[in-house]
Amino acid sequence: MxxxxxxxxxxxxxxxxxxxxxxxxxxxxxxxxxxxxxxxxxxxxxxxxxxxxxxxxxxxxxxxxxxxxxxxxxxxxxxxxxxxxxxxxxxxxxxxxxxxxxxxxxxxxxxxxxxxxxxxxxxxxxxxxxxxxxxxxICFHSAFPGWLAKRVKKFWPEQKDAVYQASNSQPAVTLRVNSSKTNTDAYAEQLSGEGIEFQRSPKTGVITLNQAIDITQLPGFAEGLISVQDSAAQFASQLMDLAPNQRVLDACCAPGGKTCAMLESQPNLSQMVAIDLEADRLKRVEQNLSRLNLSADLIAGDVSNTEAWWDGQSFDRILLDAPCSATGVVRRHPDIKYLRRPEDINALADTQFQLLNALWPLLNSGGVLLYATCSILPTENEHVIDRFLKQHQDVKIVPLDLPLGFAQQHGWQFLPEQHTDTTPGHDGFYYAKLIKA
Structure with missing residues (x-):
């Protein structure tokens, strides 16, 4: 060296x-x-x-x-x-x-x-x-900053050691297969034909590679057959209940993985509007859309300031992948341990609540808003939803039943799971599915 x-x-x-x-x-x-x-x-x-x-x-x-x-x-x-x-x-x-x-x-x-x-x-x-x-x-044993290690211990006393271990491990590469062009079984055969070793989750069928590889060299990458996306994040497009001719909003969309996944799963939407605060981050969304031969109306702006960007037409579906502490993806972004502060969590929860309030009026009656974070802290997840439900009478929360993770009082929580020879592993993630009554 x-x-x-x-x-x-x-x-x-x-x-x-x-x-x-x-x-x-x-x-x-x-x-x-x-x-x-x-x-x-x-x-x-x-x-x-x-x-x-x-x-x-x-x-x-x-x-x-x-x-x-x-x-x-x-x-x-x-x-x-x-x-x-x-x-x-x-x-x-x-x-x-x-x-x-x-x-x-x-x-x-x-x-x-x-x-x-x-x-x-x-x-x-x-x-x-x-x-x-x-x-x-606790810092020595968890390799977490003390304040965060204590919160994990408080909220997940039985799972804390598994959370620490998974968060400190190297994540494997998980693929999302483009359902508009092929299917997971067919793509698995392609990988086998190329001699590329992989696992398939026994619960979801999702493909995870056994070894790190240059993604651009995978078969069909340039043709848009696959993208990299964690298996927990892949549930977003499924939970949106997309159908032809719907008008969809992806709020806080960058880098565009979920935008693309929704367009792949339902190519006949009437419109996909994708908004993010930073114009520079939208360049990555453009690149992903271009490679997959997809299109969306991209807007650089503050999601909460709807008067500045909304055209007055309501949406049938809204995905709010809210800005959060990212404590569920520490294994991918380990500098989070140094960039987050204890006081950030309540401030983020307030921002998440404000975004929900701002976007709810934009949703059609009978429409779905899917709230998502890559956080493992209930302060940003079910506590935010609980606060929102108490202040809005026209909200119905849909019970979820997914093959990974577990139910909360409101919504569904994934905790980070380590990749092993027998388990593909996944990030920490949270979903709450709200219908406008």
């Missing part, structure tokens, strides 16, 4: 540890500037260090006599990368230590060489004692 690569990873990680920037903004640009042979390793190092970050930080705090200065957070990030290699990678210990120590030169901080070397070698020597000292530390 080149020590210069470790230094670049440390420089990317350091600001995010302090809640500045995000992997969605910085990871791809960094990877694109690397030699292709280094990209996979860099991706693994960065995401793995964030997945285990709170645990690694607890270890580092035991080994450091005092916190590093703000300007030296790249050295701190380098230490976390070193600890991650020692605990979670197959790199020989001596190579992991030497490369991490040498990376201080690439950071132009040769003074840190002895410090990094001492921390990593002391960890090797004192690992058992450190583990014993942290035995009752």
């Amino acid at each position: 080149k020590h210069a690569l470790l230094a670049k990873c440390a420089q990317l990680i350091a600001p995010i540890l302090k809640g500045q920037g995000s992997l969605s903004q910085t990871l791809e640009p960094m990877l694109s500037n690397l030699d292709p042979s280094e990209r996979g390793l860099a991706h693994q190092l960065v995401l793995g260090t964030f997945r285990q970050g709170p645990r690694l930080e607890r270890i580092a705090q035991q080994l450091l006599q005092k916190p590093l200065k703000e300007k030296d957070q790249d050295v701190y990030a380098l230490m976390l990368l070193g600890l991650y290699q020692l605990d979670f990678m197959r790199t020989a210990d001596h190579a992991a230590i030497n490369n991490t120590v040498d990376a201080t030169q690439s950071l132009k901080k040769p003074w840190a060489k002895a410090l990094v070397n001492g921390v990593l070698r002391n960890y090797q020597r004192d690992q058992q004692a450190i583990f014993e000292k942290l035995d009752n530390d």
